[in-house]
Amino acid sequence: MTGPTGAPTTLPPHETMLLNMGPQHPSTHGVLRLMLELDGEVVVDAHPDIGFLHTGIEKSCEYRTFHQAITLTDRIDYLSPYSNNLAYVLAVEKLFGITAPPRARWLRVLIAELNRIASHLIWLGTMAIDLAASSMLIYAFREREGVLALMEELSGVRMMTSFIRIGGLPADATAKFLEGTARYLDELPAHLLEYDDLLRENPIFKARMRGIGRIGADAALSYGMTGPNLRASGIAYDVRRAVPYEIYPELAFDVITETAGDAYARYLVRRRELDESVRICRQVLERLPDGPIRIDDPHVAFPKRELIHSSMESLIHHYKLATEGPIPPPGEAYGAVESPRGEFGVHVVANGTNLPQRVRFRAPSFASLQALPSMVRGGMVADCIATLASIDFVLGEVDR
Amino acid sequence: MGVSREPLIPRAAFDSGEDRSVVFSTIEKAANWARGSSLWPLTFGLACCAIEMMSMSAARFDISRFGSEIFRASPRQADLMIVAGRVSQKMAPVLRQLYDQMPEPKWVIAMGACASCGGVYNNYALVQGVDKIVPVDVFLAGCPPRPEALLFAIIQLREMVKAGARRPITVQ
Amino acid sequence: MIRVADGVPTAFVEPSEVHGTAERARAAGHELLIDLTAFDTPERASRFDLVYLFHRLADNARVRVHVRVADGAPIATVSDVYPAADWYEREVYDLFGIPFRGHPDLRRILMPDDWVGHPLRRDHPLGGEVVDYGGAGKRDTVVPLAFPEGTAR
Numbered sequence: 252m253t254g255p256t257g258a259p260t261t262l263p264p265h266e267t268m269l270l271n272m273g274p275q276h277p278s279t280h281g282v283l284r285l286m287l288e289l290d291g292e293v294v295v296d297a298h299p300d301i302g303f304l305h306t307g308i309e310k311s312c313e314y315r316t317f318h319q320a321i322t323l324t325d326r327i328d329y330l331s332p333y334s335n336n337l338a339y340v341l342a343v344e345k346l347f348g349i350t351a352p353p354r355a356r357w358l359r360v361l362i363a364e365l366n367r368i369a370s371h372l373i374w375l376g377t378m379a380i381d382l383a384a385s386s387m388l389i390y391a392f393r394e395r396e397g398v399l400a401l402m403e404e405l406s407g408v409r410m411m412t413s414f415i416r417i418g419g420l421p422a423d424a425t426a427k428f429l430e431g432t433a434r435y436l437d438e439l440p441a442h443l444l445e446y447d448d449l450l451r452e453n454p455i456f457k458a459r460m461r462g463i464g465r466i467g468a469d470a471a472l473s474y475g476m477t478g479p480n481l482r483a484s485g486i487a488y489d490v491r492r493a494v495p496y497e498i499y500p501e502l503a504f505d506v507i508t509e510t511a512g513d514a515y516a517r518y519l520v521r522r523r524e525l526d527e528s529v530r531i532c533r534q535v536l537e538r539l540p541d542g543p544i545r546i547d548d549p550h551v552a553f554p555k556r557e558l559i560h561s562s563m564e565s566l567i568h569h570y571k572l573a574t575e576g577p578i579p580p581p582g583e584a585y586g587a588v589e590s591p592r593g594e595f596g597v598h599v600v601a602n603g604t605n606l607p608q609r610v611r612f613r614a615p616s617f618a619s620l621q622a623l624p625s626m627v628r629g630g631m632v633a634d635c636i637a638t639l640a641s642i643d644f645v646l647g648e649v650d651r
Numbered sequence: 652m653g654v655s656r657e658p659l660i661p662r663a664a665f666d667s668g669e670d671r672s673v674v675f676s677t678i679e680k681a682a683n684w685a686r687g688s689s690l691w692p693l694t695f696g697l698a699c700c701a702i703e704m705m706s707m708s709a710a711r712f713d714i715s716r717f718g719s720e721i722f723r724a725s726p727r728q729a730d731l732m733i734v735a736g737r738v739s740q741k742m743a744p745v746l747r748q749l750y751d752q753m754p755e756p757k758w759v760i761a762m763g764a765c766a767s768c769g770g771v772y773n774n775y776a777l778v779q780g781v782d783k784i785v786p787v788d789v790f791l792a793g794c795p796p797r798p799e800a801l802l803f804a805i806i807q808l809r810e811m812v813k814a815g816a817r818r819p820i821t822v823q
Numbered sequence: 824m825i826r827v828a829d830g831v832p833t834a835f836v837e838p839s840e841v842h843g844t845a846e847r848a849r850a851a852g853h854e855l856l857i858d859l860t861a862f863d864t865p866e867r868a869s870r871f872d873l874v875y876l877f878h879r880l881a882d883n884a885r886v887r888v889h890v891r892v893a894d895g896a897p898i899a900t901v902s903d904v905y906p907a908a909d910w911y912e913r914e915v916y917d918l919f920g921i922p923f924r925g926h927p928d929l930r931r932i933l934m935p936d937d938w939v940g941h942p943l944r945r946d947h948p949l950g951g952e953v954v955d956y957g958g959a960g961k962r963d964t965v966v967p968l969a970f971p972e973g974t975a976r
Contacts, residue, residue, distance in 0.1 A: 274745055277694045277724045281701075282742055302933040303742040304698055307776030307950075309918075310943055323771065329699035345829045373702065392709035399706075410699065410795060472854045472880075475907030486880065488855075493883040582826030585858075585876065585887075598874065600825075600862050609862035609943075613876075621910045647698050650739070650933055741935045768954075775942055775950025 267295050270632070274303045280377060280639060281646030283620070292631050297624040304650040312610035316576025317343050317601075318417060320610060324597075325411035327612055328648040331370035333362050334590035335597075335648075336415045339610070341496055342586030342597040343417050346579040347551050354542040355419035356497045361535040362405070362414060363497075363588065364528045365432070368439070369398040370591035371525050378518070378640035379450060382459055387449060394442055397435045404428045417577060418552030419545030433536055436529055443525060451522070460515035464626040464638030467512055474625075475618035478593025479520040480642055484512035490589035501538075504531050514641035521591075521643070551577045576605045592616050592643060612651055616644035679815060686730070686756060687812035689718040690805070693729035693749065697736025700763035700795040704735045707798035717805060726752040731808070732785070733801075737765035738778045750785045758812065760804050761787045764794045825889070831876070833887040838898045841890055845875070845901035848886065853877035856901075857885070859911035861919050863945045869893045871921055875901070892921060900926040918943035 267288045274282040282303035288296040308327060312320040324339045325332040337359055344350060351359070376391030399409040405428045406412040406421075414421060450456050466476075468484045481488055489506040491499040507523040509516035545552045549568035558565035581603040587596035593615025600609040619642050626642075627635045692714075696704055708714045708722065715721075723729040726749045738746055750759070761781050764770035767790040769779035781787060788811060791804040827833045836844050855878040861871050869891040877886050892898050900923040902908040912923045913932040920941035923929055931938065940947050 274742065275693075275695060275726075275749055277722075282697055282745075302931075302935070303739055303745070304737065305739045305741065305776050305933040306698075306737055306772050307774040307942065308772070310776075310947075310949060311772060311774055313945075314949055326699055326771075329702060342829070348828065373705075377705075388705075389710045392706055393711060396706070396709075396711050409797065410702065473906045475856050475905070475911075477855070477857075488880055493878075493880075494885070580826065582828040583874075584828040585831060586829065587857075594857065596858060596876075598858065598860060598876075602864075608864070611858070611860045611862070611874075613858040613860070617910060617914075618907055621907065740938070769951070773949075773951035773954065775948070779952050 272635075274300075277381075280644065283639075283644075283646055283649075285623075285635075285639075287627075287632065287635065289632065294627050294630055294632060294635055297627045297635070299620055299623055301620065301646070301649050304646045306647075306651060308651045309610055309612060313607055315607075316605050317579065317599075317607060318572065318576050320607065321415060321417075322411070322413045324612075325413055326647060327651055328590055328592065328595060328614070328616075328645050329410070330373050330645055331366040331591045332411050333366040333414070334588050334595055335612070336413055337363055337497075338586050338588040338590070338595050338597045338612075339599070340415050340417055340586075341588065342584045342599045343579065345584035345586055346582055346599060346601050347417065347577070349418055349546055349548060349551060351419040352543045352546055353498070353540050354423075355544045357535055357539050358420060358424055358544065359415065360497050360499065360502070361424075361432070361532055361539075362402075362412075364531045364535070365398050365401060367528045367591045368525060368532075369395050371521050371528070372398075374521060374591070374643045375446065375450075378643075381636050381640040382456065384450065384453075384456070387446065390442070390446060390449075394439060397439070401428060401431050401435060404431055416545060416552060418548065419543070421545075421553075423544050429536060429539075432532065436532055436536075440526070440529060443522075447522070450518075457515060459634075459637050460518060460641065461511075461513060463514040463630065463634045464517075464641055465511070465513045466622060466626050470625060471512070471622065474622035476593065476615075476622055477618065478589070478591070478615050479507075479517055479524065480593065480619050480622075482506065482508045483516035483520045485510045490587050490594045494587060496586070496588060502531055502534050514637050517641040517643075524591075578603070578605045587613070590615060592645065592648070593619070595648070612648065614648035614651065616642075616646075616649045619644050620649055680813075683813050683815045687718075687809040689720075690731040690758070690809065690812070691729050692719055692722050692731045692733050693726055693753065694722045694724050695732055695734060695746075695749065697734070697738065697742070698765070700735035700766070700793075703795040703798055704733060704762065704801060707801050712798040712802060714802065714805070717802070717809070719805070726750075727754065729753055730756065731758050731760065731805075733760045733762050734766040734781045734785075734787075735762040737763075737770060737772060738781050738784070739776055740778065743778050743784055746781065747784050756812075758788045758808055759785050760789045760791060760801075760808060762791045762793075762801060762804070763796055764792060767792060770794060825872075827887070831885045831887045833889060835889045835891075838890055838892050838896060841873075841875075841888075842899040842901060842904070844888055845904045848877045848888075849904050851879070852881055853879045853884075853886065855880065856905040856907045856911075859901075859908055859915065861915045861921060861943075863919060863943065865945045867891075869896075871919060873898065873915070873921070894920070895922075897922045897924040899924050902926060917941070920944065 270287045272285040274284045284300035286298040324335040327335045372391045372395045376388035379387030406414040471484045504527045554565035579601045583600045585598045596613035598611040602608040761767045766781045789804045858876040871892045873890040875888040917931040
């Protein structure tokens, strides 16, 4: 067919275009390289390329004592550092066959849930700014400053606290921390309701998130997805209920699920998880028992600081633990927690020496990213951004 | 934690003492003042330091009062690259390519221990300090550095830019 | 055999039985492949231990499968039974060099494509560089921070 000038007016069959997104890109939430095969604006396929943040953490842990490796674990899932710490220490405590004293376990849960609140706030802010709702980023980070101030009061560090030891905690929570947490929990829910007014029923937000990035329950399970991404597709799998750890069996909280499996469902799940975390933290503050915060076994846990100054044996134990490190009997153990992204598991293999033979970090975002191509196929490029934002992955844990 | 109001190294310290003509030195001073007052960073958050960089750009610490109103996504439109996070072997060529794309004059802040010297990770996977790849103007220690520390580094860089100097300085 | 310290039932299977074991796990209702990893004990002839972890949602039952593989000996992929295994096997291949027979796309995933060696093997060096801690004053000017009198630190 030719037009008035004699030129052809129908295009010949054309191929797809490969668009490279990242690794430096404002919306890839880290250094993810996403190669999109496009037919015009429609995504035919997506090929994630990871490894741009590979840090060799697992190898580095093999050159640290079991105690020293705690500080390396913070930086894996850096949006919620405490869940990494907790999972690692749980696995190592299984190797030793010990459990921390009750007060330590309650406090660990409190700190872990505060980290979940902080992580979900970042997700809320970054997801909103990817959809151009930029004020939400400012609000979310303002709320997050509250949690960071609490972490600083507790440990001296805002983010990478490493406020955990094999056998308990390094120090007790101060009254100022507990009062500050109570005050923060009193103020947060009202602000969250304000942010609901901004996003939850916003027609633009719903139009951009409803039906986008849909994944069914079977597909999600086949990709090994866990966490809010899986729960948004209808599967009520939460490590805190399925494979309980610490004192979660004694707490009342709901496992939030949705059925749609799209980006909006994932938003709803995490939004309601924020409320559940506040609920859990309140229960912990009410029922926090007194007692020691570290077990009394000097071959595993550091002796109390007062004892070091008076007892020769304690001084020697402290010295051995700080230099040589605790030595577990050979074996393997897997400890998992429900991180804000899903099941974060640590598989530790000990071979009778003071250094671990292998520390493996099972990252939930690794599975979620694997499922990404199936979630964006057939959608538009802009919807790809919304899907990426709704999955809430962290490249630090994907690449380790 | 108090941060001194005075810059760490004042602008006058960068004065090379060279004799310059009145006309050019005035224009140069004005140009340097303009450059320093509106440093636009590139969105280059790699890992954990990126989160503290985002905290710095948020309301509490607010980088836009220092002129960095917008983080530019395109390197062609940015003049400051804050390398926030660890640089892996796979990411190194990408970093260099982005740096090369930035138009002159451009500056680099190595934010955090990993960008400055490899940090905690002295291993096969990381480039031991981003100054192996790009020339760095300000090294900022911390893991991650507080947002105030990053602001301090940016203020230090402003002083250097306004003085027209370019020398590696370590902020502890 | 290895002491299992976390109470998860662990089966030790031969490399040739891996695919069959995965199919049986699937048939027994284990929908989730939680983890697929490996570790290296170079002193042994079969130096690698492949570890699979399965989870069943109905009763939260977990089962772990250990496979001992020698260097270079291929092992069947389970990505046709558990699609999640795709990237996990690529990671194990990248970091340990264990080839998976039948894998749709076996190539490096974390390391650069032209990397030589498999980093998580015990005989691969940690890498990094020697740090000269006595080098202050040689390259950079280090100026200590000064705080005004009376400000808290």
